[in-house]
Amino acid sequence: MNQLGFYTNAPKVAVITRETNSQRFFITNTNLKDTLFRGNLGIEMQSKNSSTKTKIADFSSFHTPGTYVVFVPGIGHSYVFEVRQNVNHSAAVAGLKGYYFQRVSMPLEEKYAGKWHRSAGHADNAVFIHPSAASKERPEGTKIATPGGWYDAGDYNKYIVNSGITMGTMLSAYEDFAAYFDTLKTNIPESNDQVPDLLNELIYNLRWMLTMQDPNDGGVYNKCTNASFDGMVMPGITSAPRYVVKKGTGATLDFAAVTAQAGRILKKFQKQLPGLADSCMRASVKAWQWSESNPAMEYNQNANNQKYEPKITTGGYGDRSFTDEWTWAAAELFTTTGDKKYYDVYIKQKKDSISLPSWASVELLGHYTLARFQKKLPAYVQSNVQGVSAQITRLADRYISNVSSNAFRTIMGQSARDFNWGSNSNAANQGIVLINAYLLTKDKKYIDNALTNLDYILGRNATGYSFLSGVGSKSIMYPHHRPSVADGVTEPVPGLLSGGPNPGKQDKCAGYEFSEPETTFLDQDCSYSTNEIAINWNSPFVYLSNAIEALQYN
Template identity: 55%
Template sequence: MAYSKNIIRSLLWCSITCLFSLSASAQTGHSSAPDSIRLNQIGFYPAASKTAIVLTGNVQPFTIQTPGKKVVFSGKLKPSPRPDLSGRTIYVADFTALQQPGQYRLVVPGVGQSYLFQIGNQVHAGVAAGAIKAFYYQRVSTALPEKYAGKWARAAGHPDTAVLVHPSAATAQRPAGTVISASRGWYDAGDYNKYIVNSGISMGTLLSLYEDFPTYVKTVKLNIPESNNQVPDLLDEALWNLRWMLTMQDPNDGGVYHKLTNAAFDGMVMPDKAVQPRYVVQKGTAATLDFAAVMSQASRIYENYNQQLPGLADSCLKAAEKAWQWAQAHPNAVYDQDAMNSRFEPKVSTGAYGDNHFDDERTWAAAELYITTKNDTYLKAVPWSNTIRFTIPSWAQVQTLGYYSLLRNRNQLTAAGKKAVPQLSHQLLALADSLANPATLPAYQTVMGRSAHDFGWGSNSDAANQGITLIQAYQLTRQAKYLNAALSNLDYILGRNGTGYCMVTGFGSKSTRHPHHRPSVADGIADPVPGLMAGGPNPGMQDHIQVPSTIPNQAYIDDDRAYAVNEIAINWNAPFAYLANAIEALQYQAGYVKK
């Protein structure tokens, strides 16, 4: 669940297939490996940088060895340029010069050996596809057959064909208690509710992956029910959520309901055992503008597939324009759950995603509508003077998504829009340069983790979103420093971090196994649903579960009760999916591998 900029969201409580990852036996057969060597547990591209962190030892030799203990590379540890957040010096092993494909481990005399890792082309293909396939496992209103879900097959839950209009959302045309159908969509996080605001950034991020890398995306095969319909699997999966979002717009006025939810969170049960009444609640400006942005972007993407999905692009654009009109007429409709609960029954205690400021949502929606329609009127609602600043996106700060879209579509803009490109480019590169600056990298030599402030609720998603910013800068300039910096954050998520975990379920040798995720807890299967990225280090302990260390980059525990560090969420998986797949898409162009 995401962390609100105003409140903490209400308290609540491998591999996909062998096709998608290194075999589990190959990865986990060395459980005696010490935790004092931290590296990307999946592996490295032949000609890309290769770095590991050694927590103990000194300036001493290290070797890279095959599983048969043949030494293929020798080097010497170097002290980290700056101390870890714990205050201690750690050591850096650089073996970039080793380019021979194969399976290896890093060995430090007197310290131990690392987990096995791979060097090779398409080394992240499995985890990249797995991060998208994870959304399939979050599908609402449908069974997941074994053919597609493997051992995580489950019965359908939450048909959402008889959803009640909550009194907070009542209108003359749809009074309280009106029954509507709003099926499909994705479970938002570890809980079973569906939230438009969080779907906004999640969808925008996944659709942007397609816009940036359409040729590559067509090669990503996920084994989902729609896989043979001549639409890329990524777009098929996104469509499951898009169709739900369309049902959340009131057809009478264009406003969009904030969320579809139970009154209270379900227990730790499987979806088909969760049968409490479901409601759509109050329309809000944030939800409506996020909806408008997603529908505008979707319209221009799905227009490429009119033959397979006739009428969808037109429907999305009409819905976006109607939502924009509602938001113009209701510029400050705040979703305040406490205020709502003081007036209406039943009270709602699920995730609030509350927001009091809508300039960022308005910027994003206007940018997407402008790009799709080429109507300069929308551009007037997009600030792009030298006073604007790019920020790392979050569900509550989405204006940068609009700026990304303007830049990626810069060659198709009207003359008025093209005037904005130099300033937007300058601001993007200013942020990217601050992230990529090698002089300020932390001890782990990743972009993530420069200060304790990096480690809050959903910190891993910040690392992934930093990577997206850097990839946008690379797309704009083709300067290798940006992509190399983005790759360091992929290394971070996959093991080169202060926790020692690969933070994605089902991948790596030591990965999250007990996420705060109801199906993973309740299904009786030892392995968690795969491809889900945990929230990551956060010393706040908002869930009151003690973490082993409160040093910010180490404040993590693999405990399904610990939702402050170990929940999963669609808005966290989406940027990770973008980061891993974008780097896979760029590996040849970047010279990381040779065809």
């Protein structure tokens, strides 16, 4: 179950994964004496994604705030959980604060970072232009400054493609729930300025992204990176040279989309952040123009390694198909500028069907934006945007129609394909589809079903783990995250979302107990294919958990 607990008036489901003949369950006080609710367990169900058999304990009709356990005769009792308003608040705040802990070029002071305080990581103020990125104005060996930003994941590199979807998802969270985020504080160094903390955090990475654009032509470097991954050490002590590598169409269009969206949002904060919105818009248009001249410049790391030294072996984020990046960037630039030429590209590039976002597939982010601003957009877009909104709602309805046959009664896990590298981001992104369906229709069933996937991430899953570090009674302890491994603190850095079950076992770590889609998970730091953390997985979690908290206030 969600190890934090349940909202007073929302659905409440626990899933029994141990075999039991019992047909009854009880909600009791933590002293196990006072029974407050009696219920019948559902019939045994066979999960489609592992050999797990489940019985559902549904106590949605129980509404009394308090601290409880679920008790099943013959098995015992669950973790202690709460029933109350704002029950996911701590997880929602932690997930956002997780980004502070990923900041690269500044020390994390104890008053913000607690026992995970550390010195600054990479300064990145003298980064080499890699031969693959050399140009007339910036020949090989030139040094540029590209400080700040967030570390991508458990490694210490900074990748524009992955920053793209991460920023887009959280900028959209702000646009969808501005009033909620305007007052949300996360105890970061900027908390006392007149800018919401979500935006403060995003701006830390945005300013880094802006330095990744070549001012001479508008193209954007794929990443700022070591030649090969660092060892499992703290960030401040690494000394390997850093490079920016080849510009690419994926990186440049993702950058154009993010800066167009940021430009739109930050207009409201021109007094606090003079010039930033304008800089974003200029950068966005320049990136778009570069992409028009370089419409399909792939980042193919293996091919580059045949040609250039040093060879680069860190994350690739290599994508070959750019129609979705075109669609997204066009949608953001059109929404911000109103210039029809971007809309024409959006229509030309958009696919007929919609698909869940991932770093290599960002089209839905563009559709979300047009749907969000539909009422403010001109007449000529209306029927198309209505069509896209209907697709979003239909996808949400399809998800919901399969919930009752899912052994965990979640949206997540309706298909074994949900369990790939970073599967928890699928759970969170499915939740965002449902939240968008709610925003479009105002039908509360979409919030209730989005909550099933938040519950999934915080414990209602076949592994029994809460996948967010520091949150829940049994949360991950050993993520593949260099600071968490090297800092000498027992608890991992908090607020970071583990990738989640992935039967691929690409890390070839010893110790996997299971091989099935929903149970192939190992809470060990060697398991980078199931238990790494990454900024593009945290971001849909930040969206989903905060959206649900925001909507519970209504």
